[in-house]
Amino acid sequence: MAEKVYQCTVSAPVNIAVIKYWGKRDVGLNLPTNSSLSVTLSQDDLRTVTTASCSKSFEKDTLWLNGHVEDISTSKRLSVCVEELRSARQGLEKEDDSLDKISQLKLHVVSKNNFPTAAGLASSAAGYAAFTEAVARLYGLPWTPTQLSRIARQGSGSACRSLFGGYVAWEMGELHSGADSVAVQVEPVEHWPEMRVAIMVASAAKKGVSSTSGMQSTVASSTLFQKRVKNIVPERMQAMKQAIRKHDFETFAKLTMTDSNQFHACCLDTFPPIFYLNDTSRAIIRVVENINAAAGKTVAAYTFDAGPNAVVYFLEENSAYVLDTLYAVSRNAQGWEDSERNPTSVKIDDVASETVLSGVSRVILTKVGDGPRLLSSEESLINEDGTLKDA
Amino acid sequence: MAEKVYQCTVSAPVNIAVIKYWGKRDVGLNLPTNSSLSVTLSQDDLRTVTTASCSKSFEKDTLWLNGHVEDISTSKRLSVCVEELRSARQGLEKEDDSLDKISQLKLHVVSKNNFPTAAGLASSAAGYAAFTEAVARLYGLPWTPTQLSRIARQGSGSACRSLFGGYVAWEMGELHSGADSVAVQVEPVEHWPEMRVAIMVASAAKKGVSSTSGMQSTVASSTLFQKRVKNIVPERMQAMKQAIRKHDFETFAKLTMTDSNQFHACCLDTFPPIFYLNDTSRAIIRVVENINAAAGKTVAAYTFDAGPNAVVYFLEENSAYVLDTLYAVSRNAQGWEDSERNPTSVKIDDVASETVLSGVSRVILTKVGDGPRLLSSEESLINEDGTLKDA
Known part of the structure; x- marks a missing residue:
């Protein structure tokens, strides 16, 4: 019998800063030297779609980014994000016995941008935001976007701002741990949709x-x-x-x-x-x-x-x-x-x-546009059996 | 009988700053927001040649700059330089009766660059330095280059540094009058001629x-x-x-x-x-x-x-x-x-x-090169009768 494949698909937006992030006070944690502020762009035009899935049949944590395959454990930034999210799921499973024990299953994550990577279009921001959002939803974490932004930030600094729509501040914070270096929404898209x-x-x-x-x-x-x-x-x-x-x-x-x-x-x-x-x-x-x-x-x-x-x-x-x-x-x-x-x-x-x-x-x-979206299974990048849709 | 024509011909160098002058604290007096430092370039390659002359037959203070004629009284910056130099000559004439009374004669000044004007090659620096040096020598003023630099500075800020060879500082000074905003030689060309x-x-x-x-x-x-x-x-x-x-x-x-x-x-x-x-x-x-x-x-x-x-x-x-x-x-x-x-x-x-x-x-x-040079009458840009050499 085939193992069950759990999956969740989201999209996340690009954001373009109007007060710029430039300079890290801590490179490991991606803590900035100053706060920054951005406008989230509409996902109707620019977005990263990411499907996160896990299954007993998967052998290692793997990312397919625009068709390019990567072992997640070899990327420090990806690993940090996965570890924190996995540990949170593990906590939930301990508290609630009715939850499926998926925290220790290996992850397969597939991510695609609808715009050229590394063209200066903040692809890593949308990418890490979508990655964090997809895995968090797969794990059913009851986290706010600000809580998720702390995770995404460790992947790519400006990614924390892509967890909200509208007008978004990344407050630099003061703590050495980075716990207070997170994104908050200044105003939603509806405040100034023009x-x-x-x-x-x-x-x-x-x-x-x-x-x-x-x-x-x-x-x-x-x-x-x-x-x-x-x-x-x-x-x-x-x-x-x-x-x-x-x-x-x-x-x-x-x-x-x-x-x-x-x-x-x-x-x-x-x-x-x-x-x-x-x-x-x-x-x-x-x-x-x-x-x-x-x-x-x-x-x-x-x-x-x-x-x-x-x-x-x-x-x-x-x-x-x-x-x-x-x-x-x-x-x-x-x-x-x-x-x-x-x-x-x-x-x-x-x-x-x-x-x-x-x-x-x-x-x-x-x-200007809204924050990450939960997509239907029709838009998943992974088949029900866990294989890649266009692989 | 033709009136006597007094004249003197000099050349002055271009200088290129290595600590930049940018910003005036007083626009009228050309007082800078910060000190600057430059290297004087060799006049064998780049120079402004200027002949200053005066005569009873001249009707108004006039400058010919690269063939373009200009009424000195209509240029505030040129007028300031002329007034200060003329007044100094007047002082000498009062003290020493044997001196010819030339301070009240009208000036004809002819100036030529051997490089394109306003091409970003500091033509105004060499130009005002040569202008100041030529008139000061015509008037026989016993001034040091630093004293002359105060005059040239009022024509064009960076001109003050072209009154020395070698390595030259323009000390910004503190006085409102600008009396201490002058050029001094850091080291002569011989110190580091390489x-x-x-x-x-x-x-x-x-x-x-x-x-x-x-x-x-x-x-x-x-x-x-x-x-x-x-x-x-x-x-x-x-x-x-x-x-x-x-x-x-x-x-x-x-x-x-x-x-x-x-x-x-x-x-x-x-x-x-x-x-x-x-x-x-x-x-x-x-x-x-x-x-x-x-x-x-x-x-x-x-x-x-x-x-x-x-x-x-x-x-x-x-x-x-x-x-x-x-x-x-x-x-x-x-x-x-x-x-x-x-x-x-x-x-x-x-x-x-x-x-x-x-x-x-x-x-x-x-x-690197030396400071302003006194040239022989053969290099004058003005004939003995006061007419322009190539007019």
Whole structure:
């Protein structure tokens, strides 16, 4: 008789920080040097789907990530997450004899992104969030997203923010254990659902300097970085939360742009310097400045993570205005097919316009979205007998 | 009878800062937010030649700058310099009756650079230094270079450093009057004559954001900038002086690179952000990193002013090693004609190599040099009758 296969499938979203996470005070626990804040993006457009399963017939904890197989025990970060979740399930089983004894069964986890991995699109955030959520649900853990965020954080720092929808803060915490370094929801998606997002993909190549080594190099060598961590980010966190609560887009936008710039400034103040922005990135900044200048107010905000791709935030009411201009400078890129656009009235810098046109290969149009979703068994990546669906 | 024409001709050098001047605490007086330190470049390669003359026949104070005529009284910065020098001459004439009464005669000043103006090559520094030196000599003022530097500073801040050869500090001073914001020589050229310089011209176009408006924007909006000014530069000034005194190239180089990076980091932390480095600049940084990695020690240092052009410092003993690699990545540029180069043994990043090859149009090979020179009448830009030589 075939062994029973327990399984659960979830999806988790990408999040894009508007107050940036850069720098670890503890590399092992992924404890940050400063708090950060992000907007969760809609899973209708960008998501990681993960099925977690366990069975007596499985021989070792294994992860299939976008078709690439990995022994979970060889990844320290994955192992830490599995151990904590497994130990929690074990606790439940001890308390309640009616529960199936699945905590000691080996896990098979299958995970797929619907966007290019490591293109600077925070794939590890959605990935670790989905991993944590899927295993926690498989185990029936009665945990809040904030409790789960402590686990996901140990996989990938920014993953903790992908356990909530809407507007999410990662509070850095103070404890050595990291127990208070968790994500909390600032406001749900319903509070400010009008937030729109255009991602301008300037390069889908894998990035040069990994975030972890880059961060550590900044902490070690940038003489400006401590000023950011100690004095500037704490103030900005408060101001950003206020802006979100008040639906104050102009303040949200200004903080978003200045914080992105400061993160990249600290990268440049690192030795040897780290460069994520390229000429295309800088040209997109000029285009956003042109859009805001023509509008006479701030209607669009750029932000850049550890790569050259731009993420542009704007409100639904200014959607046509902003997108018509972004289309004008990136009309050859993939992703505009389903969008009806009109000629822009914004005067765009010629050099910037040409640079963006040749540098942006793809746009992704999306918006603020909700947190991890429980999916039906139809969307499972694993068959009932435990084999992989497309294996 | 023709009126007598008094005249004097000098040349003044370009200087390239290794601790950067960025930010004014008083815009009118050109008083800086921090001290800075530079290397004076040889006038055999880059210089401004200026003839100052005066005569009863002249009708107004006039400057011919690279063939472009300008009424001195309409330039506040030029007028300030002229007034102070003229007033000093007047003082001399009052004290000594035997002196010709030339202080009230109108000035004709002719000035020419042997390099493109406003290409980010500090043309205003050499220009105001030559202007000040020429008029001061015409007037026979018994002033030291430090005293003259106070005048030149009011024309263009960094000009004060071009009144000395060798290694020069501009001490920011404390007085509101600016009387103590002057240049002093750290060491003369003879102390460390082995310093070599390669300028890689990435663009000879006029720069986008002027230094003065860029600086003021940084002072007003960068939240990291005050940290640099108050805590970081004072330490670096001391360390740089020590490095120069000890002929410690590795420390000199590391400080030069980190200070250039930090200046550009503060530009990026400005809102809206200021970008002077482009993809070519960043590629040159990678090439210098490749050179140092292959050497197993720091033998070359990059620095960038308010533009994309790189200035690379190295010692004579490593000249062949450094130049062979710079040649390999910029062999199509003008300026290598008189230099015999061999294939490089340094492994260069492919992308960086291609980017530099297409981005660098000209190289200028030079070295540390002396201060302003008094030139013979043969080199005057003005005829004995007061007419312009090539007018």
